[in-house]
Amino acid sequence: NPDTHNRPSFSDISSSLSSPDKQLLMINKEDPVTVLGGALKTSHSLYTDLQYMYKN
Structure with missing residues (x-):
């Protein structure tokens, strides 16, 4: 779930x-x-906290 609390x-x-x-x-x-096969753009804004964690 993109919302950390959920x-x-x-x-x-x-x-x-x-x-x-x-x-x-x-x-x-x-x-x-x-x-x-859905658009990849759909997932780019999801889990931004996890993306940040893996980038750093």
């Missing part, structure tokens, strides 16, 4: 990944970032 914790991610395969494959098709 990112899931490690335990949330672990719990989510233990879900049944069918549930894991359900993707929000309304989110432009999840579109395969």
Whole structure:
């Protein structure tokens, strides 16, 4: 999640990944970032704090 405060914790991610395969494959098709082959510009402004951390 681009908003630092809304990112899931490690335990949330672990719990989510233990879900049944069918549930894991359900993707929000309304989110432009999840579109395969979507415009790269869509993701450039996401996770700016992480981008900064890796650049420095």
